[in-house]
Amino acid sequence: MAKEARENQEEQPLSLEEAFMQLEEVISHLEKEEITLEESFAEYNRGVALLAKCNETIDHVEKKVLKINEDGGLDEF
DSSP states (O other), X not given: OXXXXXXXXXXXXXXXXXXXXXXXXXXXXXXXXXXXXXXXXXXXXHHHHHHHHHHHHHHHHHHHHOEEOTTSOEEOO
């Protein structure tokens, strides 16, 4: 059932805050002593994908923050 919830979440775009919360869940799960090696690999891969999503979102926002000023240069907000 948890797998189905993850698949439904993956279909909808995640906000940056949601991705960070899921990363915290991944880290918490990886820190458990009873986690299997197979689960560790799955969680690691999930974490890497979430980090990639976060980086993509941050890059997109940074590009939006830059604007062209009157002199043709770039200013940051």
